[in-house]
Amino acid sequence: MKEVISASRRTDVPAYYLDRLTGFIEQGYADVKNPYSGKISTVSLRPEHVHTIVLWSKNYGAFLKNRFFSNVPNVSNTFNKFNLYFLFTINDMPYLETGIPPLADRLEQIDELAARYGPERIAWRFDPVIFTKGGPVSDTETFRRIGERIADSGVKRTIFSFLNIYGKVKKRNSELNLNFNDPTLETKVEYASRLADISRELGLTLESCCDDIGHIEGIAASSCINAGILSDLAGEPARRSIDPGQRKSCRCTVSRDIGSYSDMPCPGGCMYCYANPVIDTHGGISL
Numbered sequence: 001m002k003e004v005i006s007a008s009r010r011t012d013v014p015a016y017y018l019d020r021l022t023g024f025i026e027q028g029y030a031d032v033k034n035p036y037s038g039k040i041s042t043v044s045l046r047p048e049h050v051h052t053i054v055l056w057s058k059n060y061g062a063f064l065k066n067r068f069f070s071n072v073p074n075v076s077n078t079f080n081k082f083n084l085y086f087l088f089t090i091n092d093m094p095y096l097e098t099g100i101p102p103l104a105d106r107l108e109q110i111d112e113l114a115a116r117y118g119p120e121r122i123a124w125r126f127d128p129v130i131f132t133k134g135g136p137v138s139d140t141e142t143f144r145r146i147g148e149r150i151a152d153s154g155v156k157r158t159i160f161s162f163l164n165i166y167g168k169v170k171k172r173n174s175e176l177n178l179n180f181n182d183p184t185l186e187t188k189v190e191y192a193s194r195l196a197d198i199s200r201e202l203g204l205t206l207e208s209c210c211d212d213i214g215h216i217e218g219i220a221a222s223s224c225i226n227a228g229i230l231s232d233l234a235g236e237p238a239r240r241s242i243d244p245g246q247r248k249s250c251r252c253t254v255s256r257d258i259g260s261y262s263d264m265p266c267p268g269g270c271m272y273c274y275a276n277p278v279i280d281t282h283g284g285i286s287l
Contacts, residue, residue: 001239002051004225005043008259010035010275011266014057020264022068025079030258043256047081051238052230054255056087058100058268060109064116083234086113087159087224089125090150092142096130096178099269107149119154121233123224127209128163128272129191132179140194144202151202157229158199159222161209162188166274178271188213195219210249223251 007013013021024030028046033039044050055063063069068079088110092103100106113122126146130137147158165173165182173180183191192208196218199206207222227240230253243254261275 001237002049003044004051004227004230004238004253004255005045005053006225006255006257006259007053007055008257008264009056010257010259010261011264012057012059012268013259013264014055014063015059015061016267017259017264018062018066018069021258022066024258025082032256032258033260033263035261043258045258050082051236052083052085052234054085054087054225054230056089058089058097058270059106060086060088060113061101061105064109064112083230084117084121085225085230085233086117086122087125088113088122089127090146091126091128091138092146093130093137096137096271097268098271099267103146107146107153110150110155111153114153114155119156122153122155123157123159124150124155124204125209125224126158126160126195128161130163130272131181131183131187133181134179136191140191140198143195144198147198147202147204151204156203156205157207158204159207159209159224160192160195161222162211163272164210164274169272169274172271176271180272185213189216192216192219210247212249221251223253225252225255227253 007021011017024045028044030043030045031040032043034041057063090106090110091097110122110124126143150158163180165180169180172178188211192213193216196206196216200218206218207220209222209224227238230238239254241254243250243252246252266273266275
């Protein structure tokens with residue numbers, strides 16, 4: 001069965017490593033290092049072996065400007081043979097996402113992606129939801145404000161998750177006095193329920209990613225890489241087994257990730273990043 005390719009949970013390939021992706025596609029494979037064992041495996045990127053390429057990003061500006069990835073006929077016959085799915089993380093936390101373009105620019109990008117590829121191939125990730133002791137950084141009205149524009153683009157699928165304060169995040173939280181706080185379950189349920197209400201008003205479908213918040217009407221458990229959705233879009237079945245390499249609560253279908261924490265470090269500078277130390281080219285912070 002064909003493989004689903006993830007590009008990538010480990011770094012922002014569309015924003016910073018399009019040259020790597022184009023190189024992989026042109027040579028027909030990617031050699032990928034396992035982040036834990038260091039073992040190198042070869043992942044085929046020949047069109048007959050790939051079901052869908054799932055792209056994860058907070059900034060599709062470079063992608064949209066690169067003619068290699070255009071869906072204009074005859075620009076790139078090889079790339080146009082691939083099915084694409086876009087996971088687009090859009091929040092409004094400029095002081096925590098110092099390397100990310102302004103919100104207005106990213107909303108224009110999702111409009112262009114939807115017009116070019118179709119809104120059904122895009123999911124909006126409102127992620128992560130961060131709380132400090134003073135309350136949420138992105139409150140529910142921020143969700144509404146962004147959601148109204150998302151809905152106007154035709155995109156329906158919406159995914160959210162609460163911040164996990166992993167070791168690196170905890171260290172950065174302490175050293176930079178970011179005041180990240182893990183709210184109570186009651187607070188999370190109240191917040192998520194409000195997101196569900198707003199989503200219904202806007203005609204969005206809401207999913208919760210890897211959050212133990214119990215059953216809330218209007219919220220489905222998410223699998224960001226969803227075999228059913230990818231199968232319907234491609235017109236052929238994707239592998240439906242759950243990816244064993246992800247967190248226990250992750251429901252994503254199995255995929256092959258071609259990114260790298262070490263060889264493709266993300267320079268986005270997001271203060272809440274769990275994958276890497278912050279590489280902030282704007283403020284000079286490196287932890």
